Amino acid sequence: MNEPDFIARLRGIATDPAARGLTDDAAVWEGLVLTHDMIVEGVHFLPDDAPQDVAWKLVAVNLSDLAAKGAAPVGVLVGYSLGDSEWDAAFVEGLGKALRHFGIILIGGDTVRAPAGAPRSLGLTAIGRAPTGGAPSRSGVRPGDRLWVTGTIGDAGVGLAMRLGQVDPADACLAAYARPQPQLTFGLAVARHVHAMMDLSDGLLIDAERMAEASGCAIALMLENIPLSQGLLSVRPDVLDTRLAAATAGDDYQLFFAAAPEADAAIRKIAAGLGVAVTVVGHAGVGEGITLTHRARRIALPDRLGFAH
């Protein structure tokens, strides 16, 4: 069974409104926002990634889900699979540093020892407070909305290629892969101005398709507008293939949100105040699915829109 099939079945038993039909990044329940993400060795991180980076990523990917709901993080529960002592000790050190960095508490969890040779499977549950006015969902996009992203897209994908020795290393992209920065402050500040928001974890195209589907509308993306970093452009030419690769690589942990054109000024002011780059990458219309253009030319959807299990 693939992941969408499995989630469709889970949806049949997740009928409470708090679950948001399991289409959202997080659950919203009694003023709290709750999320649980797992990362698995060999799937979400490399066996030779630094354990401190793995700890950071485990925290960051979950806090990114809270950021997408405009939530302020409070605490985490961790599920940990013991391995060799040196790695475990470095992981705890990194976990402590990440939690201090984000100002959140470790409130519990569980430790198991998997059978010898099994890949590490780590889970984290993050709890945050929902923003006043309510947490944005994925399903609120309205025709006429503009679609925005924070930061730059595709850095972590190039960073992974660097880690695998396929591309000469550059610090900015390696950092985007190893130390993703959830957009918590911006998410909290912008929440009341958006119609829908999610974080980009599996790739801009697949995540945009999910938002379009959840909202029952169409999303058109202008590939030439996707913000690419100097680090990425130092190793890749600014051509269509580079932009498609950036839009499907995943692991961005930037925010993707829809807002009415009337909210432009408020959004730009918040972004400027926080030093966060924001870029309009598309707009929503009546219809379904996503369409792509590059410099006003229609581009066929690639076979692979992003990372899917």
Next chain:
Amino acid sequence: MNEPDFIARLRGIATDPAARGLTDDAAVWEGLVLTHDMIVEGVHFLPDDAPQDVAWKLVAVNLSDLAAKGAAPVGVLVGYSLGDSEWDAAFVEGLGKALRHFGIILIGGDTVRAPAGAPRSLGLTAIGRAPTGGAPSRSGVRPGDRLWVTGTIGDAGVGLAMRLGQVDPADACLAAYARPQPQLTFGLAVARHVHAMMDLSDGLLIDAERMAEASGCAIALMLENIPLSQGLLSVRPDVLDTRLAAATAGDDYQLFFAAAPEADAAIRKIAAGLGVAVTVVGHAGVGEGITLTHRARRIALPDRLGFAH
């Protein structure tokens, strides 16, 4: 690094009171009780266990932690590792039935696909409401308290031996292994009468030792008082070795609690009203660690007090 060493390091970063020093079954935060337990194929369940039973166990072991805090369960987030489709479908069916049985909601979670051949690693976060008057901890035992258990002890251990073909099967013990019943109703009702409470997951002796350590007192257990089921006694003789095996096998998911002798009548009344068996198995004193007696004869602690990673 073994589990105690790892938890000791985690404790260094879990300094908030909500974490209860990571010595408790669950975190208690703003009127909520939160717990996260993982179960791993080949460690906590057998590869050929029925997926419906695995789903039940994943829910039950977490709700047992809530029961120990007198909490009323509300909802869960699940972390799931995809495998073959038939197993996955049966798991979802079993998960839905378990959640309906306990009257709780699925509010979110995550699905991953582990590398081929990796054992399944499943996590669940359960959220409940703390009882009025506060959730009992492990650390409140006072010298002079009586130590109680609910139900019977050792059934799941014998059930596992039956599943492994080492003992002729008997329904009651197989059910205790496959379908543990968290003592939620009793836990909620008794919470205000106890000084300390925990659930028995790793074995009565190791869990009693943990409670003694957390409380800074000594616990004396009378092995002859440990309640054994008719199912267990139909395949095992009532001798010391049987009682030591029952007290160290784990997977009981009964409650173990300490209360002043003055609370006896109230505890027995609650138990009788709910049809739950309760038995005094020991008492607390000044000192540290656990001591065992069998028919007034002092018994040395076995090398292995229970299940430890």
